[in-house]
Amino acid sequence: MNILVVGGAGYIGSHMVKQLLKDGHHVMVMDNLSKGYRDAVLCKTFFEIDMADQAATTKIFSENPIDAVFHFASFIEVGESISNPEKYFKNNTEGTQALLEVMIQFHVKYFIFSSTAAIFGSPNYSPIDERHPKSPINPYGHSKLLVEEMLERFDSAHGLRFVSLRYFNAAGADPEGELGERHNPETHLIPLVLQAASGRRDSISIFGSDYDTLDGTCVRDYIHINDLVEAHMKAITYLRQGHPSAAFNLGNGKGFSVKQIIEAAEEVTGKKIPFIFDERRIGDPSILVADASLANDVLGWTTEYQDVRDIIKHAWNWEKKYPW
Template structure:
C-alpha cells in the first residue's frame, strides 16, 4: 500500500483515478480547490480543500504526509478559454505546477505523474501521432502543458525527479459502475453534448464543419475511456516505483471516430433521435487526431479495456440518465 497525493482528484478524470487507487488499497490524499471539481465525486480518501497556489498549504501537507507519489489532474483544460485568458492558464497550469514540483523536491518526493495532452502537437503532420511527432501547440492550453513537460525533463536532470507524462487524446465515458461521470460546466466535450441532446437537456447538437478531408466530411477524433486512462496511470506509477526512467506516452484507442459516427452510435445506444444542426468549421480544428499508443502498450503493458465507441457511449449514457442528478 502506497500513499499518493492526487491533485485535482474531485474532477472528471481525477475522481475516477481516486476510486481506482482506493480499490487497489492505496492511501489517497486528495487536494482540490473545487473550482471545477465536485466534492461528492470524491468517493474516499482524505480530502483537503486547497490550491496549488498556496505554497504554505503545500509545505504543510508534505511535512505531514510522506507521499510515495503525486498525480496531477489540476490543469485548466478549455482551449477557447485559454485563447481569451492566457494569463490564468499559464498561472494555474505552469506556475502552480511549479509550486508543487518545488515542494516535492524540497520534501524528497520524486515520483510524479502528469496529465498532458494531444494539444502539445498542434496541427498534425501525420496520423496516427506518435511520441516523436513535432510539438507545435497552437493555443495557450497546449503551450502550458508542453512547458510543464519541459520543466519535468529539467527537474529530472537537476533533482532526480522521475515523471511520466500521459498525453490524452479525447477522454470520454464514465465509471462502469455508474458512480462517477463527466460534469463539466460549461460542457464542451462531444459525447456528453450529444447525449444531453438525446436526453432532451439541450435542443440539438451542433456539428462544426462537414467538408473536412475525411470519409464523411466531419472531424475524426480518438476517444479513450476514462477508466482506460486511469489504468494507464496506475501502470505508469508502478513502473516509476520499480525504477523506470522518465517517460512520455500518447494515450488513445489508435482508432478514430468521426463526429457523425459518434452521433450515429449514440442514436443506436440510446434508441433516441438526436437533432443535429450544422455550423461552420471552428478555427484550429484539425481534420483528424488519432493516437499511436504502441509505446504505452509495449513499455507500460497497457491495453484498452473499452475500445468500442458504443461501450464508451453506453457508460456515459447511464451516467446522464442516473448519475448526473447530483449536478444542478
C-alpha cells in the same frame, strides 16, 4: 503507497482515486473545487487547497507521508485559453511549478502528469506517435508543453522522476455508475450529444462539414476513462520499478467522426439526436488519432473498451442519473 491526487475532485481525477482505493493505496485529494465536485471525492482525506498555494501545500507535505503525486488539476478549455491565456499559464504552468517545488523540498520523487495531445498542434501525420513535432496552436497546449519541459529539467537537476501521459479524447464514465463527466461548461462531444438525447439541450452543433474525412466531420480518438486510469496505474508501477522518466501517447488508435459518434449514440440511447452544422472552429484539425504502441510495449498497457458504443453506454448511464 501514500498517494496525493491533485485535482482529484474532477472528471479523471475522481476515477483515478476510485481505482487507487480499490488497489489498496492510501489516497489523499487536494483540489480547489473551481472545476471539481466535493461529492466526487471518494477517499477520506480531502484538502480544499489550490496547488499554487505553497504555504498550504507545504503544510500538507510536512504532516503527511507522500510517496507519489498524480496531477489532474489543469484547466482544459481550448477556446477559453485563447481568450484568457493568462489564466492557463498561471494555473497550468505556474501552479504546477509551485507544486513541484514543494515535492522537491520533501524529496517526493514520483510524479504522474496528465498531459494532452494538444502539445502536438496540427498533425503532420496520423496516427500521432511520441516522435511527432511539438508545436501547440493554443495556450492550453502550450501551457502543458511548458510543464513537460519543466519536468525534464527538474529530473536532471533534482532526480524528480515522472511519466507524462498525453491523452487524446477522454470519454465515458465509471461502469458501476458511481462517477461520470460533469464539466461546467461542458465542451466534450459525447456528453453534449447525450445531453441532446436526454433533452437537456435542444441540439448539438457540428463545427464544420467539409473536412477531408469520409463524412466531412472531424475524426477523433476516444479513450474510455477506465482505460486512462489503468495507464496511470501502469505508469506508477513503471517508475517504482526503477525505469527512467518518460512520456506516452494514449488512445485507442482508431478514430470516429462527429457524425459517427452521433449515430452510435442514437443506437445506444434509442433517441434521435438533432444537430446543426456550424462554422469551423479555429485550430480544429481534420483527424487526431493516437499511436499508443509505445505505451503498449513499454508499460504493457492495452485498452479494454475499443467499441465506442461501450464508451457511450457508460456515459449514457451516467447522463440518465442527472441531476447528480
